[in-house]
Structure formats: C-alpha cells, structure tokens
Amino acid sequence: MADSDVGPLAGATQNWTTLALMVVVGAIALASLYMGFTNYGEGNMETAFMYILIGVSGFVAIGFTFFKAKPATKTQDGPKEVEVVTTLECPQCNLKRVRAFQPGDYIFKKDEPCTRCEGMMTVTRINARKDPKEKKD
Amino acid sequence: MFQLLGQVLQQQDSEIGMILNTLFSLAFIVYLFYAQKIQGMTMLRQIEVSLRKIKRYRDKGKNVAVEAIKDYGKPEQDPTPQVERFIEHFMIEPVSMDPAGVVQKLGSIMNVREFTFKQEVVRMAPEATESQRNNLENLLEASLVLNQFYKIIRHYYLMGKKTMNIYIIMQIHMILPMIIKQIEAYSAALQAFRDGIPIGDSVGPIVASKLLNGAPTKLVATEMMAGEIEFEGRRVIVTKAQGPGGSVGKPGDAIDFLVNREEGKVKMLITVDAAGKLEGEEVGEIAEGVGAAIGGPGVEKYKIEKAATENNVPLYAVAIKQGMEHVVAPLVEELMEATDKAVSSVKGLILDYSEEGDTIIVAGIGNTVGVGQ
Structure with a gap:
C-alpha cells in the first residue's frame, strides 16, 4: 500500500478519473498531431497549424496536471484494522473453539466453562486472521 | 507520424518548421537549466x-x-x-x-x-x-x-x-x-x-508463559514476574513482564535479582526475544545464538550482561524472526506457531548445555500485552 503511494507520479495517478481523462486527452492530442503533420504534408497550412496547436496544448495540459493536480489517495480514513480471533481449549477433553477476539481476552486466561466436560476452557491463542489477499513475503 | 515530423523539422525554411524548431530548442534550454528544479518538484509532490x-x-x-x-x-x-x-x-x-x-x-x-x-x-x-x-x-x-x-x-x-x-x-x-x-x-x-491484543514483540513473554504452564509466579522486580519449573532434572526459573497489560518490565533488574539470589548456582541464562528478519527470511524462523537477546536503548541489556559476567553465567539467546511490520502489529498466525518451536529450541539448549541438578534462568523478553502468566 505504502509503496504505491510514494511511487512515481504518485499524486496524479492515485485518482482513476484523472488518469482516464489524461489518457483520453493524450489520445486526442496524438491524433491531432498526426492530422496536423498529414495536413502539412498536403499543403493545408492553416488546418495543419490548428491541429498541431491542439496536439501540443493537450500534452502541455497533461504535464500541467502531473504537477498541479491535488493529490488524492485511496484510503481517506487511515489504516484498516485487522480481524483478530481467539482460540480456546479445554485442558481436560481437548475441545477447541475459535471465536472473534473480545476486549479482555488474553493468552492463558481461564475464560469459560467447557461445553463438553466440567473443565474450564483456557485461551491458548490470539492472532490476527490471515488476509487471503495478502501476498507472501 | 515520426516520419512526417522529421520532414517538418528538416524544412527549416518553412514557417511551421521554424516554430517547432524554436519550441524544441526552448524545451532543451529549459531542461538544461531547470532539470534539477523539475526533479525537485516531482519529489516534493x-x-x-x-x-x-x-x-x-x-x-x-x-x-x-x-x-x-x-x-x-x-x-x-x-x-x-x-x-x-x-x-x-x-x-x-x-x-x-x-x-x-x-x-x-x-x-x-x-x-x-x-x-x-x-x-x-x-x-x-x-x-x-x-x-x-x-x-x-x-x-x-x-x-x-x-x-x-x-x-x-x-x-x-x-x-x-x-x-x-x-x-x-x-x-x-x-x-x-x-x-x-x-x-x-x-x-x-x-x-x-x-484492545489488549498480543503483538509481534509478545513472542518472548508467550514462550515464557508456555514454559511456566500455569506454575505459580511472584513479583521479582518492577513489573517482572518469575516462576519455577522442573525440566529433565533441572531447575528452570522463568521470568517475564507482568501481564496481561502492555509492559516490557525491567528484565535486567529481574535477572540481576535472580542471579544474585541464587548465589552462583545459575549455570545458564537464556533470553528469548523477537528479532528483525532480513528480506528473504521467513516470518517465525527461529535462530539460536549467544549473548543477550534484548532490544531497546541498551539499559536492560547492560544490566543482563553485567549480571552474567560478574557471576560467570553463559548467555544463550533464541530469536524469533519477524518483519518491521509485525513487531507492534497484532500477532500473526506464523508467529503464534513459532512460539511452540521456540519452546522446543529453549528445551533443546537446556538439554545440550546443562546437566541434571543445574539451575537455569529463561527470560521471555518483550511486551506482554495480551499475555498472562
């Protein structure tokens, strides 16, 4: 997440609308330049000059956007919180139960009576649930 | 198009060719003098x-x-x-x-x-x-x-x-x-x-708690608990910060107190702590070494080394590898599993380098947030 935000052209490329608009303007500018040179080759000086002017203006506008556009980022609310799970085990019958973490849970806490025997279930693990989208290190 | 552009630029005498040539020359001059400034502006953005x-x-x-x-x-x-x-x-x-x-x-x-x-x-x-x-x-x-x-x-x-x-x-x-x-x-x-969730740095206290396995503990230094277990004929004193609130305690003071209390009987001191992994290393890898495995500004490390040197106690260390992003973040599954491997590693060190009847100190270093004893 961090690396993409500090990469090249970070500010402008963050916003997909801006990026799409720049691609469209770039395509129009390129086509205008082509038309301009074609017309120049055919001797239509006034039309050629107009097209080239449009093309150059398009590229200038793109360059200007890179420097002046207000940076927009994907996450406006700051860091996301991870899902944490608590694993409880009964030391007597080895019953295992996994539930969402609740404030007040801690490892080795004798938490709740076992549903299968008379024992007390103990918190044996507390860990963040793996994000399936997370790439391996 | 580039061919056409080339033709245009070659025709110096034409009006448009002259304009484009001027534009290119201008761009070159601007870049010659302002390249660094443009680069600076990009970096500032x-x-x-x-x-x-x-x-x-x-x-x-x-x-x-x-x-x-x-x-x-x-x-x-x-x-x-x-x-x-x-x-x-x-x-x-x-x-x-x-x-x-x-x-x-x-x-x-x-x-x-x-x-x-x-x-x-x-x-x-x-x-x-x-x-x-x-x-x-x-x-x-x-x-x-x-x-x-x-x-x-x-x-x-x-x-x-x-x-x-x-x-x-x-x-x-x-x-x-x-x-x-x-x-x-x-x-x-x-x-x-x-929320009081264990973090990557809590692996040391988790290992200590797993070794204690519910044995009674008492306060030995500021926010430091210690308990005793028996392992293969050895007396093992395990110390960690007092949980489950977030605290690193004063492991240096605890070890100094325990080593002096035992009056020369301690034959081995093992510290277990989280350690920074290098790129390419797996999260949760266990490494064994010598010395005091403890981070921070160095005050507690100094106390541990001093106590060990003065009492001629060999220092062993077990490191649980993790990335910078794991140290203070909620504990990930790989690190939770690594604590079991670290417990085995500590037991292996005790068996390899001590004899029956010896007294050994094991210190679980790190923040004990979300970890009881």
Whole structure:
C-alpha cells in the first residue's frame, strides 16, 4: 500500500478519473498531431497549424496536471484494522473453539466453562486472521 | 507520424518548421537549466502525498487514544488537551562525551519518563484498571511516535519547499518508503494496544508463559514476574513482564535479582526475544545464538550482561524472526506457531548445555500485552 503511494507520479495517478481523462486527452492530442503533420504534408497550412496547436496544448495540459493536480489517495480514513480471533481449549477433553477476539481476552486466561466436560476452557491463542489477499513475503 | 515530423523539422525554411524548431530548442534550454528544479518538484509532490497519509495516521492515533481513555478511564473532562500535550513529550538523552556511567544516567532518565507517563495516564483515566492503564500508556506512546514522524517529515518537506534545495528534498525522499513502513507498523499498534491484543514483540513473554504452564509466579522486580519449573532434572526459573497489560518490565533488574539470589548456582541464562528478519527470511524462523537477546536503548541489556559476567553465567539467546511490520502489529498466525518451536529450541539448549541438578534462568523478553502468566 505504502509503496504505491510514494511511487512515481504518485499524486496524479492515485485518482482513476484523472488518469482516464489524461489518457483520453493524450489520445486526442496524438491524433491531432498526426492530422496536423498529414495536413502539412498536403499543403493545408492553416488546418495543419490548428491541429498541431491542439496536439501540443493537450500534452502541455497533461504535464500541467502531473504537477498541479491535488493529490488524492485511496484510503481517506487511515489504516484498516485487522480481524483478530481467539482460540480456546479445554485442558481436560481437548475441545477447541475459535471465536472473534473480545476486549479482555488474553493468552492463558481461564475464560469459560467447557461445553463438553466440567473443565474450564483456557485461551491458548490470539492472532490476527490471515488476509487471503495478502501476498507472501 | 515520426516520419512526417522529421520532414517538418528538416524544412527549416518553412514557417511551421521554424516554430517547432524554436519550441524544441526552448524545451532543451529549459531542461538544461531547470532539470534539477523539475526533479525537485516531482519529489516534493511525492513527499506531499505521503505527508497527507501520515497526517491521517497521526490524527487517527490521537483519536483512538482519546476514545480509549474515555471508554476505560471515564474522565470527568474531555482528555483531548491532555493527549495533545502528551504526544508532544520528549526525552533528552544524557551527554556521552564522558562515557563512564552513561548507562546509569540513561536508565535514570528513562525511569523518570516511565514514572511521568504512568502519572499522566492515571490523571487522564482515573477509572481504568492497572492492565488498561498499561495498555493506554502504550497506546499513547504509539500516538507520540506517529506525531513525531509526522512533524519530522513535515519539517523536511517545508524546508525543501522553502529552499527548493534538491539535497534537502532528496534526504527525506530516499528514506520515505522505509519510514512509511514504520509508520504503518505503529498505526497497526493502535488497535493492539487499545484492545489488549498480543503483538509481534509478545513472542518472548508467550514462550515464557508456555514454559511456566500455569506454575505459580511472584513479583521479582518492577513489573517482572518469575516462576519455577522442573525440566529433565533441572531447575528452570522463568521470568517475564507482568501481564496481561502492555509492559516490557525491567528484565535486567529481574535477572540481576535472580542471579544474585541464587548465589552462583545459575549455570545458564537464556533470553528469548523477537528479532528483525532480513528480506528473504521467513516470518517465525527461529535462530539460536549467544549473548543477550534484548532490544531497546541498551539499559536492560547492560544490566543482563553485567549480571552474567560478574557471576560467570553463559548467555544463550533464541530469536524469533519477524518483519518491521509485525513487531507492534497484532500477532500473526506464523508467529503464534513459532512460539511452540521456540519452546522446543529453549528445551533443546537446556538439554545440550546443562546437566541434571543445574539451575537455569529463561527470560521471555518483550511486551506482554495480551499475555498472562
């Protein structure tokens, strides 16, 4: 997440609308330049000059956007919180139960009576649930 | 099109060719004189984007701390001004021109800092329990770090903008990806300390607790517990910070106390701690070595080394590898599993390097947030 935000052209490329608009303007500018040179080759000086002017203006506008556009980022609310799970085990019958973490849970806490025997279930693990989208290190 | 462009440019005498030639020459001259400035502007833009992101993290840190204080501490007044004052707190390190006694001086200053933080938290959250107060203290420290990162990066950004000096801008631009990684780690710590979730650094205390396996413990130093177990005919004294509130305790003091109490009977001292992994290493890898495995400014490490040297106790270390992003973030599955491997590693070291009847000290180093004993 961090690396993409500090990469090249970070500010402008963050916003997909801006990026799409720049691609469209770039395509129009390129086509205008082509038309301009074609017309120049055919001797239509006034039309050629107009097209080239449009093309150059398009590229200038793109360059200007890179420097002046207000940076927009994907996450406006700051860091996301991870899902944490608590694993409880009964030391007597080895019953295992996994539930969402609740404030007040801690490892080795004798938490709740076992549903299968008379024992007390103990918190044996507390860990963040793996994000399936997370790439391996 | 490029062929056409070439034809146009070659026709110097034509009107349009002349205009384009002038434009190209102008662009070349502009680039010749202003290339560095353009590069500086691009870098400043990238720093600005990151700065906005860091500001959001800083603001979130402050808000989370305020909300947690309101929830746990039930203060009569809004704690926001106190939190704002807290996150501006600083510590001046002792002068090291005369290095003799600098560790003691640093230790003394850090004790004052800890005392001040505890008092501040008591005032902010009068109704909070001791564990909650410890967690709030850690939460406020994470907010303080985020605030400092924000202010330092903002300083370089504004300085670069003011002077347009490429070298000032480059200084911060080059290290920005690493700083962002650290900031993201500290922002993940907010959730952990608010809710009392074990973090990557808690692996040492988890290993200690697993070794103790419910054995009775008692207080041996400031926020440090110790208990005894019997393993293959050896007497093993296990020490860790007092949980489940967020605390690292004073492992140096605990080890010094235990080594002196045993009057030369300790044959081996093993420290278990989280260690930074290199790129390419797996999260949760276990490594064994010698020396005192403990981070921080060095005061506790000094005490451990001093106690071991004075009593001729060999120091062994077990490191549980993890990335910068894991250290203060909620504990990941790989690290939870690694604690079992670390327990086996500690037992292996005891069997390999001690004999029956020996006394061994095992210290689980790290923050014990969310870990009981």
